[in-house]
Amino acid sequence: MADVLRNVDFFNLDELLTPEERMTRDTVRQFVQREVLPVVERHFANETFPLDLVPRMAELGMFGANLKGYGCVGMNNVAYGLIMQELEAGDSGLRSFASVQSALSMYAIYAFGSEEQKNRYLPEMARGKLIGCFGLTEPDHGSDPGGMETRARRDGTGWVLNGTKRWITNGSLAGVAIVWARTDDKIAGFLVEKGTSGFTTRDIHGKFSMRASVTSELILEDVRVPDSARLPEARGLGGPLSCLTQARYGIAWGAIGAARTCYNCALDYTRSRRQFSRVLAGYQLVQSKLVRIMTEITKAQMVCLRLAQLKDAGRARPEHVSFAKRNNVAMALEAARLARDMLGANGIVNEYPVIRHMLNLETVNTYEGTFDVQTLILGRDITGENAFE
Amino acid sequence: MKILVPVKRVPDPATTIRVLPDGSGIATDNVKWVINPFDEIAIEEALRIKEKQGGEVVLVAVGQQTWQEQLRTGLAMGADRAILVRSEAALDTLAIARLLAKIAEEQKPDIIILGKQAIDDDSNQVGQMLAEMLGWPQATFASKVEFQDRKCTVVREVDGGLETVAFDLPAIVTTDLRLNEPRYASLPGIMKARKKELKEIPADSLGVDLTPKLKIKKLDPPPKRQAGRKVASVEELVQVLHNEAKVI
Secondary structure (H helix, E strand, C coil), X not given: CCCCCCCCCCCCHHHHCCHHHHHHHHHHHHHHHHHHHHHHHHHHHHCCCCHHHHHHHHHCCXXXXXXXXXXXXXXXXXXXXXXXXXXXXXXXXXXXXXXXXXXXXXXXXXXXXXXXXXXXXXXXXXXXXXXXXXXXXXXXXXXXXXXXXXXXEEECCEEEEEEEEEEEECCCCCCXXXXXXXXXXXXXXXXXXXXXXXXXXXXXXXXCCCCCCCEEEEXXXXXXXXXXXXXXXXXXXXXXXHHHHHHHHHHHHHHHHHHHXXXXXXXXXXXHCEECCEEHHHCHHHHHHHHHHHHHHHHHHXXXXXXXXXXXXXXXXXXXXXXXXXXXXXXXXXXXXXXXXXXXXXXXXXXXXXXXXXXXXXXHHHCCCCHHHHHHHHHHHHHCCCCCC | CEEEEECXXXXXXXXXXXXXXXXXXECCCCCCEEECHXXXXXXXXXXXXXXHHCCEEEEXXXXXXXXXXXXXXXXXXXXXXXXXXXXXXXXXXXXHHHHHHHHHHXXXXXXXXXXXXXXXXXXXXXXXXXXXXXXXXXXXXXXXXXXXXXXXXXXXXXXXXXXXXXXXXXXXXXXXXXXXXXXXXXHHHHHHHCCCCEEEEEHHHCCCCCCCCCCCXXXXXXXXXXXXXXXXXXXXXXXXXXXXXXXX
């Protein structure tokens, strides 16, 4: 199969990218082509994360790429988005790793940490020597993180944490966990290092989706941390929610990558497979599906480019990001399902990447704010009515 | 060691090339442009030499302003600076070799490393012409390059095997496919490339005769491949190979 990572660029949007942005995209695409695609099906089959790729990703500068200083590359948000797009063209699990490391963990420290915390953690995380995870979701609190049950109790000069976090990407891989907990007056964030007494993790198995990614439970039983482990600038639920906005931004781009791989695969397949008197791509039903995917990918690309411009200008609202996450992931999921359908029986085996992307995207549709939650965010924005409760 | 690496901009090898209806060239809309893959190998080799023994890697290209993008990619891989000899007109290999010889006289590199050929016109001429003009030794189709003081040893890929040659610097080396695997431009490298020097020189300011000696009259797309044919038995296959294809 020829080059499933190739561009889909019906409107010559490449012209709107700077040479540096194109170069960044090409670098990550080459990395995925040479180092990810050859191993990803094996990792998905074995339910393992390709940990040996982390030093390479760090060396190429992919972690915290849109953060400035502290050993981060300091690229703009277009370049950051393109990195996510290319990683997810390989596998959503790989992009998830990068998202959690960069947009959730590093960003939380970058935005809400003390100078000392930033200097201690960010350069190590940019170098891939230290992996982070982000503990917000709990077994009983997904879409309503405000209802969290994890508690942080004052104990002398420090804190004692108790509670359980679930569905935490990179949980057991992480050297530092950002744990959000309820204090007497507000929700606060704490940096809990691996090995801290009372802090354990347990991996979640039996996943049919995101199998090349580690998903864990974090268990906190009387975990004592000093006050210097608290993120001093995070005050209330706005802290973790702003991290989610960063992650959603990367997901909106990433989904295009997954959709693109599925589309390229379906296009190549239907142009070469003959049934009855002609190639599949010669039938109207098949063309209708291909055109639908190509159209939706193109629209999603335009949304992301505009969103990136707004974000770089400091004018992107969280609702803009919700729009892009909601639209692009739903688009990618539909693209993957249509591509799966066009590949027929071949669409269900791992000889082709389509079924893997399709299964992964079910997770992407749900995590970092479900499709329906994004709908409510946008509904509230345009009507002024809060439909959450 | 000061290393000069001439670079050419070519269509991405993965691009589907369409010949214009009048045969005057190829359709360039929506073509992705990249560094000639053999030149990329030359850049990689130059960077490895520099990492081992210090020095400077200077890129040079002869082309239009848009070629800056490929030079920037080379700078992002790690080259120190770049020179773009600006020419709006497409030049033939002889004119390009003359311009590069001028640049070499001015820059005085210890070695010039370049691709054995460009993947667009497959001329395989510039390195050899350059060696003749400068009066320097040349080692083409290199698959291994080693140094000892001012001596260079190159293993060449020749028909039927490998040939090892040794010569004194300064010299010309052209790269073959198996010399190395080029690195990607890292993201920090891309950011650093922003600040590196990229100097433009007009081609007609170098006092070189650029009159084309070669004219491309017409391009034709390769003929469509004939469909294969099925044979019923091994006996028939052997018959066909012997009597029709005449290969056994």
